[in-house]
Amino acid sequence: MSRFATTPIQQLLHSYPCVEEFIAAIGLATPSDGRPLQEWLTRLSDEELLDAGMERGQILNHVERLIAEVEAMADGAAEKVTHITLLGGHDKSGRPEALELTLRAGEVVCVVGPTGSGKSRLLADIECLAQGDTPTGRRVLINGEVPSDERRYGLDRKLVAQLSQNMNFVVDLSVREFITMHAHCRQVGDAETTAEQVIAYANRLTGEQFSPEVSVTQLSGGQTRALMIADAALLSASPVVLIDEIENAGVDRKRALELLVGGEKVVIISTHDPLLALRGDRRIVIRNGGIAAVLETSAAERYNLAQLEAVDAAVMTIRDQLRRGLRIEEAIRWPT
Amino acid sequence: MQLITVAGSPSVGKTSVILRSCEQLMRSGLRVGIAKFDSLSTSDDQLYRQRGIPVVTGLAGSLCPDHYFVSNVEECLAWGRRQGLDLLISESAGLCNRCSPHIEGVLAVCVVDALAGVHTPKKIGPMLRLADLVVITKGDIVSQVEREVFAYHVRLANPAARALFCNGITGQGALELAATLRAAPATPQLEGVRLRFPMPAAVCPYCVGETAIGETHQRGNVKKMRFADLATAEAP
Ligand SMILES: Nc1nc2c(ncn2[C@@H]2O[C@H](COP(=O)(O)OP(=O)(O)OP(=O)(O)O)[C@@H](O)[C@H]2O)c(=O)[nH]1
Ligand SMILES: [Mg+2]
Ligand SMILES: [Zn+2]
Numbered sequence A: 001m002s003r004f005a006t007t008p009i010q011q012l013l014h015s016y017p018c019v020e021e022f023i024a025a026i027g028l029a030t031p032s033d034g035r036p037l038q039e040w041l042t043r044l045s046d047e048e049l050l051d052a053g054m055e056r057g058q059i060l061n062h063v064e065r066l067i068a069e070v071e072a073m074a075d076g077a078a079e080k081v082t083h084i085t086l087l088g089g090h091d092k093s094g095r096p097e098a099l100e101l102t103l104r105a106g107e108v109v110c111v112v113g114p115t116g117s118g119k120s121r122l123l124a125d126i127e128c129l130a131q132g133d134t135p136t137g138r139r140v141l142i143n144g145e146v147p148s149d150e151r152r153y154g155l156d157r158k159l160v161a162q163l164s165q166n167m168n169f170v171v172d173l174s175v176r177e178f179i180t181m182h183a184h185c186r187q188v189g190d191a192e193t194t195a196e197q198v199i200a201y202a203n204r205l206t207g208e209q210f211s212p213e214v215s216v217t218q219l220s221g222g223q224t225r226a227l228m229i230a231d232a233a234l235l236s237a238s239p240v241v242l243i244d245e246i247e248n249a250g251v252d253r254k255r256a257l258e259l260l261v262g263g264e265k266v267v268i269i270s271t272h273d274p275l276l277a278l279r280g281d282r283r284i285v286i287r288n289g290g291i292a293a294v295l296e297t298s299a300a301e302r303y304n305l306a307q308l309e310a311v312d313a314a315v316m317t318i319r320d321q322l323r324r325g326l327r328i329e330e331a332i333r334w335p336t
Numbered sequence B: 001m002q003l004i005t006v007a008g009s010p011s012v013g014k015t016s017v018i019l020r021s022c023e024q025l026m027r028s029g030l031r032v033g034i035a036k037f038d039s040l041s042t043s044d045d046q047l048y049r050q051r052g053i054p055v056v057t058g059l060a061g062s063l064c065p066d067h068y069f070v071s072n073v074e075e076c077l078a079w080g081r082r083q084g085l086d087l088l089i090s091e092s093a094g095l096c097n098r099c100s101p102h103i104e105g106v107l108a109v110c111v112v113d114a115l116a117g118v119h120t121p122k123k124i125g126p127m128l129r130l131a132d133l134v135v136i137t138k139g140d141i142v143s144q145v146e147r148e149v150f151a152y153h154v155r156l157a158n159p160a161a162r163a164l165f166c167n168g169i170t171g172q173g174a175l176e177l178a179a180t181l182r183a184a185p186a187t188p189q190l191e192g193v194r195l196r197f198p199m200p201a202a203v204c205p206y207c208v209g210e211t212a213i214g215e216t217h218q219r220g221n222v223k224k225m226r227f228a229d230l231a232t233a234e235a236p
Helices: A009-015 A017-025 A037-043 A046-052 A056-076 A119-127 A149-153 A175-185 A191-205 A221-234 A253-262 A299-323 B014-027 B044-050 B065-082 B144-157 B174-182 B228-234
Strands: A083-087 A100-104 A107-112 A139-142 A160-163 A240-244 A266-270 A282-287 A290-296 B002-007 B032-038 B055-059 B087-092 B107-113 B133-137 B162-165
Touching: A009 A017, A009 A037, A017 A056, A017 B144, A037 A056, A056 B144, A083 A119, A100 A107, A100 A266, A107 A119, A107 A253, A119 A160, A119 A240, A119 A266, A119 A282, A160 A221, A160 B144, A175 A191, A175 A221, A175 B144, A191 A221, A191 A253, A221 A240, A221 A253, A221 B144, A253 A266, B002 B014, B002 B065, B014 B032, B014 B044, B014 B087, B014 B133, B014 B174, B032 B044, B032 B065, B044 B055, B055 B065, B065 B087, B087 B174, B107 B174, B133 B144, B133 B174, B144 B162, B162 B174
Parallel strands: A107 A266, A107 A282, A160 A240, A240 A266, B002 B087, B002 B107, B032 B055, B032 B087, B107 B133, B133 B162
Antiparallel strands: A083 A100, A083 A139, A282 A290
């Protein structure tokens, strides 16, 4: 017997707005009296059911699964990923990787290697929680355990949020509406306030400020990137964030990484940029489809990173002077 | 033999994801064939044949391709058996968002396209709501936020289904898709097996060739719109 068949339908609609949305989506009138769900279903005419595209049992079943899903989503938010473990497979010539690599929440790991070396395959293995069933034979554990099927196939429990370079907005909404929509789906209590926070953070990451009223389709590349990073850090369900290169233009990368790491996420960045690669705690070197080495960022590298940052800042200052119409004739003082 | 129905609106990426997962299935030694249903024309058969996948094509012409599918699915099953297939995948494009080729006990896949906008999952009928597996394509060209919102709406539209993203071009996600296809139940025969939901009753006068507009020509199953302004004007 169904859990909700005898529940008065008004009570259901009140406790679970998703049920009301569903009834509207299949084109049935919202019931306005206190009859139990089963009785409401029994009284629907065959024509109404045909138009709705579902039979009584299917509707009842659907309502049940829907409520279970919504409850699971609320639970899922509490479930925490503290670390993921990558168990090595083999490279393109079949040589074993012999490695067990643990990535912790709050850590930045970079992936480096020539184009075509297998960086995307590594990211894909993590994304699909490979269990020896991908071409590399790698396996991925969550909190030290083999992930459940629910984890692997539950869309909303997706482990990985992927910020790719070539993406578009299909919706035409203002930044505020857009982020609020996401917050609603994530079932956060006060969606509007959370959205304001995300937008404020994004503005701290980008040199070019934008208003919450502007349409997402009008944002510049840098603004878009900043907004997606702030959203991934503060609003995304996924405990792992994969980023395909953060361009120099328009985004404060140091702050971006701090924000992501502060959100207790595992941050994995595929990059060729020394400023980014050296800022990670470790970097994974890919060669011939396999992990050739895992390098911890050394003290000497951190020193060099500081030098590189100073050079970068000097170049940025010059760019800014150019933008303001100034001459670049003063002797440039490089860090020593 | 295992039968799998793959349905989705035109151009969502059905052929692309079928091809990507067939590559995986064939690599593990399985024989896969396709029954492709469309209305007027298709070049999908060439795409399949190029990769050595046997294919039959059914063009429905003036009929709805999904209705045409059900009338011919048994014959397709027999064809698959003659070809010695392990898996027979049917590909059909529902034209009305309302028809659905899904059959009781036969693995039902619905392909939707993330580009179509976050509210699309709500608008698709039994084809999505009664599927066992929902495959979302073109996630690569929309933002991470839209992917999450889209996935959420798919889950609300069909909380019982498994859902996954699959990129029809790079094949990312095809491995998981192939694993689910491989686990499909066997379909020894279809005589007496039922569709998951009735197809729309397409017997209005225009279905049977009427072309003239006007109430005097509309006999049979005719349904009229209600107009709120007229309803209030008529109320006492
Ligand atoms: N960017 C991107 N394009 C895709 C993806 N999947 C499919 N496409 C493209 O979308 C177009 C349509 O794909 P098809 O696989 O032919 O779509 P279909 O659903 O089989 O189309 P019909 O059989 O004609 O209804 C093609 O140009 C594909 O290359 C994807 O995941 N990402
Ligand atoms: Mg096709
Ligand atoms: Zn139809």
